[in-house]
Each structure stands twice: as C-alpha cells, then as structure tokens.
Amino acid sequence: MSKFKIAICQMKVIDDKEKNLKTAERLIVEAACNGSDLVVLPEMFNCPYNNSFFPKYAEEYPGITTRLLSQLSEKYRIYIVGGSIPEKQKEKIYNTSYIFDRNGKLIDKHRKMHLFDIDVKDGIRFKESDALGYGNSVTVFQTEFCKIGVAICYDMRFPELMRLMALKGAKVLIVPAAFNMITGPAHWHSLARVRALDNQVYFIAASPSRKLDSPYVAYGHSLIVDPWGDIISQADEKEAIIYGKINLEKIEKIRNELPLLKHRRVDLYDIKETSID
Numbered sequence: 419m420s421k422f423k424i425a426i427c428q429m430k431v432i433d434d435k436e437k438n439l440k441t442a443e444r445l446i447v448e449a450a451c452n453g454s455d456l457v458v459l460p461e462m463f464n465c466p467y468n469n470s471f472f473p474k475y476a477e478e479y480p481g482i483t484t485r486l487l488s489q490l491s492e493k494y495r496i497y498i499v500g501g502s503i504p505e506k507q508k509e510k511i512y513n514t515s516y517i518f519d520r521n522g523k524l525i526d527k528h529r530k531m532h533l534f535d536i537d538v539k540d541g542i543r544f545k546e547s548d549a550l551g552y553g554n555s556v557t558v559f560q561t562e563f564c565k566i567g568v569a570i571c572y573d574m575r576f577p578e579l580m581r582l583m584a585l586k587g588a589k590v591l592i593v594p595a596a597f598n599m600i601t602g603p604a605h606w607h608s609l610a611r612v613r614a615l616d617n618q619v620y621f622i623a624a625s626p627s628r629k630l631d632s633p634y635v636a637y638g639h640s641l642i643v644d645p646w647g648d649i650i651s652q653a654d655e656k657e658a659i660i661y662g663k664i665n666l667e668k669i670e671k672i673r674n675e676l677p678l679l680k681h682r683r684v685d686l687y688d689i690k691e692t693s694i695d
C-alpha cells in the first residue's frame with residue numbers, strides 16, 4: 419500500500435490529566451472515524467509543558483495514559499503515535515512517546531534525546547534537563563506502509579538525527595512538539611520544511627493548541643510537509659485536527675529526479691571530527 423492517511427490532533431492541554439485524556443480520546447475517535455490510518459498527538463499531551471508539572475503527572479508503563487492509547491488503537495484499528503508524556507522509570511523521568519499498532523500493541527517508544535536547555539535573552543529560558551533524563555536511542559519502526567521515525571520537539575533541530583532516521587529507511591518523520599511564542603514564529607515552519615526536503619520524506623510536526631494563560635505557551639500551527647518541502651496541511655493556533663495523505667510514490671519520484679541521498683559525499687564528511695570551539 420503506497421498511500422495512507424495521517425491525522426494530527428492539535429489539542430488543548432490543561433492542568434488536569436483526566437480532562438486531557440478525555441480531549442485526546444475525543445479527537446482520536448473523530449480522526450479515526452474520518453478514515454485516518456495513523457493518528458499523532460502533541461508533546462506532553464497529558465501534562466502542562468513545564469518542569470514543575472512533570473513529577474506529578476509522570477507515569478510508569480503501563481499506566482492510565484498508555485492503557486487508553488492501546489485500547490483506542492485496538493478498538494479503531496489505527497496506529498497511534500502518542501505525542502509524549504512524562505514517563506517515570508525508577509527515580510528518573512523522561513519525555514517519552516509511546517507508539518501503538520492497529521492491534522493495541524506497543525511497537526516502539528522514543529525518549530527525547532536532546533533536552534531543551536536554552537536561554538534566549540528577553541525571550542525564553544527553559545532547562546528541561548533539571549527535571550528530565552536523556553533518551554539514548556534513535557527510533558524507527560516498521561508499519562504495513564513503510565518505516566516511520568519518531569523524535570520529540572527539540573530533537574528536530576538536529577539534522578544529524580533526522581538524517582540518521584532517513585538513512586535507516588524512514589519515509590515519514592513524526593515529531594510531537596511544543597515550540598513556543600518566541601521560537602515558534604522564528605523557526606517552526608522553516609525547520610519542518612527543511613527537514614522534509616533535505617531528507618525527501620514527509621514531515622509531521624504536532625503541536626498542542628495555544629493557551630495564553632499557560633506557564634509555557636505553545637505556538638500551535640501543526641504541520642504536514644511533503645518531500646518537496648510543500649506544506650500540505652496546517653492548523654492555526656486553535657484546537658483542531660488536520661489530515662494529510664501520504665503518497666510513498668511521490669518520495670520515490672522526487673528521490674529519482676533529485677537524488678540527494680545518493681549524491682552525498684560521505685567519503686568527505688566526518689561529523690564527529692568537527693569541533694565547535
């Protein structure tokens with residue numbers, strides 16, 4: 419099967435886990451009833467995105483959130499990329515995406531590898547590593563359609579990781595994310611488009627909707643970008659579901675016409691060698 423339908427549920431996230439799960443369920447059911455094969459939720463969809471909330475909302479696997487996602491994927495026969503949630507394992511908390519197949523089986527999980535430790539003068543300061551542990555593995559899994567890669571938010575700023583997923587065979591890169599009102603307008607669209615076109619893949623970027631009274635205000639604007647770099651579907655800042663048709667033949671066509679991945683001079687690049695000092 420070379421075509422399938424992806425939905426992004428750009429949901430509002432509030433300080434109430436039970437209500438967040440109800441919102442996620444309502445949107446997933448709607449997306450499934452509209453013929454989606456794979457449904458994506460945003461980063462930290464069950465918890466406000468702020469260090470102070472992560473310990474209270476964190477769950478061990480399996481927990482109330484992952485059980486719900488598993489049940490919904492089995493009931494509606496859809497894949498679910500479950501955005502991310504704070505995952506508790508022993509004494510540590512991770513920013514983790516759980517991925518379920520059409521039978522409700524957990525087929526993979528991704529722990530955010532690059533933590534959002536930034537300090538933009540007069541803009542935004544965030545230090546995710548004060549609260550969260552680092553993920554250490556690249557996530558690419560097989561579906562009946564193609565291989566799919568998953569990374570989380572700040573991970574998308576690292577072209578090496580995106581390229582690695584493409585080289586492992588991922589034709590679709592899915593990134594649950596929560597850019598903010600400083601970095602969102604500045605970088606969100608450009609990053610999603612360039613990651614799609616330099617790897618010649620579909621790029622799916624899923625944000626929460628904007629909630630102005632949150633401690634961290636998400637930008638919204640969830641996007642589906644095709645392998646030519648064109649935006650084929652986009653939300654504004656409000657709660658919404660957006661849909662996109664994935665056409666794997668389009669990837670083949672573009673890769674044949676413009677063979678970027680074949681033209682790489684890997685004999686000349688050694689990324690580990692490069693120093694930034």
Ligand SMILES: NC(=O)CC(=O)C(=O)O
Pocket residue numbers: 534570571572573575596597598601602
């Ligand atoms: N929240 C993030 O992880 C990343 C982000 O907002 C950005 O890179 O900008």
